[in-house]
Amino acid sequence: MNMKNEAGSKDVPAAVREDSDLVQVLDAEGNVLPQASVPDISDRQLLELYETIKLARHFDQRAISFQRQGRLATYAPMTGQEGSQVATSLALAEQDWLFPTYREHAAKYAHGMDLVSLFEPLRGYRDGYAIPDDVNVMPEYIPIATQVPQAMGMAWGHKLQGKTDTAVLCHLGDGATSEGDFHEGLNFAGVFDVPAVFVCNNNQWAISVPRERQTASETIAEKAQAYGIDGVRVDGLDPLAVYKVASAALEKARNPGPGELRPTLIESVQYRFGAHTTADDPSVYRDESEEEAWRDRDPVDRIETYLYNEGILDSDLESEIQDSIEQEVSEAIETAEQTETSPDNIVEHVYEDVPARLEEQRDELNRLREKYDDGAFSEVLE
């Protein structure tokens, strides 16, 4: 784990050593590696990638701060993982579907959700889960790995109806690979050869449990072999490498070559720079020095350096982008703070029509609200 890189100056996490089978485009600083092929991507797309990653970093910092101010409830930070989230989503075609977990805020935004809807559930409102018809994102999955068989099923449904131009991209974490649903979903995906790409965001930690405690396998990507599908490991802190790998996997999902199966398991090797959630304290269970080695490979810095090297970005444009991002995030939280809902919402949408018995329960609540007042319901229960 403490193997030094060639310069001998820093620890390089074993999981991202450049001599491994890991797909990388950029080195730790953001320079293109010798022999690496840069994905075919326009300057405009590169700037979109950069802007979205920068926005994600800012969103994350602000969300943590809003949580501390009591403006949001429990939040799952994504610092260090934004590059991979944004790159996978920008690799999607508009018609493709995204299955996010509770940590994929940036992935959702990059595939069409607005920031207000990201904030709303964190403020206790389901409105943000009412995702518009033209945005192909499922509401976030919180029970671990449950999305995997469902993503397979959606891809299967498309295939059975001849719509193999639509791929499904499903996020999961390293912890999720221990759940039965992971096995069942990937097994089905291989058996029925569906147009699905499973992205395991291996951030090395499932709350306090390290990756080594989830599986005795050397890598997560190698689990794909058991399902007869392709497994790829990519440097998840290298947005260009992730974009390249995700694009190729999505293309294969739609148009497999002779003898190729459509599904792919991508292991995006990352690190959870922050806490599991704002309710978690990583100093209890992990060594801070481990984080430092990964911080040296920060995806924001790497894509920024690359764009500067290519002459696509300069300091004026960088500060213009930063200003615009800050404004977008502060407008979004202010809008989200206007969201209100009636207690009637408790009974709505449980079924398409509200059953009579549930109507009675709603009416009884409203009778009590009139008789007393709403303040009587917000007394602390304990």
Place this chain on the structure above:
Amino acid sequence: MSSTASTQTGQNAQRLTLVEAIQDGLYTEMSRDDSVVVLGEDVGKNGGVFRATDQLYEEFGEDRVIDTPLAEAGIVGASIGLAQTGMKPVPEMQFMGFMYPAFDQIVSHAARLRSRSQGQYSVPMVIRAPYGGGIRAPEHHSESKEAFFVHEPGLKVVSPSTPYDAKGLLAASIHDPDPVIFLEPKLIYRAFREDVPAKPYEVSLSEAAVRREGSDISVYTWGAMTRPALIAAENLSQSHGIDVEVIDLRTLSPLDVETITNSFKKTGRAAIVHEAPKTVGLGAEIATTIQEEALVHQEAPIKRIAGFDAPMPLHSLEDYYLPQAVRIQDGIRETVDF
């Protein structure tokens, strides 16, 4: 040494919160019996996401306080296997809303191995799970699905409402020869402290507790709802002179039918308070049991004050979903005024 236990030295009792009493209970039982092991997600180095297993890893080591892969079916299935070797597993499910992958292992095997084998095999095991709402948590973190487990023959289901009971009921559960679903009301994990003996003791799994004696109506509840029920009882005593008896069931399966019916025979009126959805919640079983055992004493319809027949809302609306003192008071008055 456990931070909690270390303060016990030379003392007979200490002031503990409910979650500290759970930790102290685990510490006490693990100290007395090497076969007791704790396993689950984040129970080891992290000491549990609610700190219920704090310091146990340091005290008892990684072979008795085991961080497992993230797999609830694996945790419970493995625990059933461990129990066959004479060990006493105490698996933790991180939240009740994440228990469902383990449901098959619980209902198909933990609950039935004894009857399947005509007593040849059994599953002494305690599955701990925080449950209930009111903590402003994300979706799936606020469920009260005790009825799923009460419905399953072969399981015992326990839910403490005080620190003293938490330690004593946990000890009785660990000593019990059958599988126990031990549901911890996380809303009141840190709500208050009370004296908890340092020495080992049990609170019986077959006795409900009369928390407040009264003559006008019996209120049946458990877990976190015990507190608002007691508040409602005090308020009504002062404002309307209504004398409310509050019964904390403590063990939800098997029910203490004797205490339930004796109270009702005295008061002739009943209200049942639970967080879970009303339909087929445990209130239905209690109301029917009362009617079977004490119909002739009944003076008013039995009232259920419960969660809605709807999924737990996100936290902006959870105060309206959960039975609050105001709803409990109104329900009691309606029943008494019938």
